[in-house]
Amino acid sequence: MTGNAEITTAKNWFDKGGSAYALFRPEYPAGLSTFLAQTVGGRGCAVDVGCGNGQLTRQLADQFKRVIGIDPSEDQIANAHRHANVAYLCAPAEQLPLPNGSASLITAAQAAHWFDRPRFYEEARRVADDGAVIALISYDVMRLAPSDLQDRFNSFYHDEIGPYWPPERRLVDSGYSDIEFPFEEISYPEMTIDRVWELGELLGYLSTWSAVRRVNEAGRGDILENFFRDISAIWGSPTSKLPISWPINMRLGKL
Template identity: 50%
Template sequence: MGEAPFKDHFSSAAPGYAAHRPTYPAALAEALAELAPGRGLALDCGCGNGQLARLLAGPFGRVVATDASAAQIAEAPPHPKIDFRVAPAEASGLPTACADLITAAQAAHWFDLALFYAEARRVARPGAVLALISYGVLHLDGAAEAVLRHFYTQVVGPYWPPERAHVEAGYRTLPFPFAELPAPDLAIEAAWSLDDLVGYAGTWSALRGAEAALGKSPLPDFARDLAAVWGEPETRRRVRWPLAFRLARL
């Protein structure tokens, strides 16, 4: 079976992705490190600009972070413990049996999973952990939640790539041919301004499709509707994304 073509929904939005995507909790890296058989090397596949890789560099001696998008890798700040590489998840280029942990955060739904799982098995040390991590639609306090849901489901909803359904299902719909480990109860939490939330919506892959189909961006109208219920633009509201996991020991 040949390598699947790379579905690149993110290179054009790489700077916005780096600026506006949420940050994983520090507890995530520690929870994964506790499961791993050692803390020598973590491989983070589909790393984007390195959100999770930077956290993994805390407990792990070395992190190799790969992404098929050169534009995403270009947005990754250098780190002395992270080797950022332009490479598909299905072909990391790492030696056999070298990694204590293999992760894919908000990325596995884009992979050729059969090839990725074969690669994970190849690079895994005995007892290494494979972790697929995802987060779905954020939760907001107050009336802003309804405005966000309308934009997500009704305005840009028809333009989400079909793979998005796996994210909304917490990755339970992805094939996962492994005995599963219990998942930690973790979430991404932040306090965001109006501009933070609009900037985040601007990174959505569905927005690219909506712009192409409609001939204009629906983001300004969303920003206007959100501002009407937000209050002062600088007001920070609590936002939360529960994390979903598929975890296995290889």
């Protein structure tokens, strides 16, 4: 990981390419894929839609005989994590290139807010086998310690770059509770993503945000520069490791 690299200016961290997603997005806990596998009767085929670089896809491969990761971005697929029983396909969520009745589990992790969901649901029903489950997964805004670090981050997230978030982001912030979900719902246990990061890892993660890209496109690099200055002062040594967590939210249902 590049957390030990010298941290010089905000531009170094807020001007990343597609590979930053694979480097800096936090991995899901292993318990998530284990739990998802337990919700379905068989463990034949899992389909991860909007898979990005395959963070959840790869973990599902430890639980299912076959896993298919699908994403419309060729760049994301090119940077996806490889695994012996994972196949990646480039396609939209609304046109899954899969046969009828072929999937035991259909997941969409941090992606369903971008879909045309009625069309995606039609496709999910089509490719689902008997007893299949659909899971829309998201993770909440990150939590940091100490409190002054959290306070500065909250101001940055809600007030400074808040206007640059696309409208779909509000669905993530609500834990997908406002998403239409026409399925018999299944309860799930509380889970969090927990990491201990250096400052460079945090900044690399922020560089993957759509709002950060839009700030740069709008010529408002000053917003990022000010946050970088303040967060660096609070963090202290850039190689200091501090705890960060993201609560996991789900809409889980029977197809």
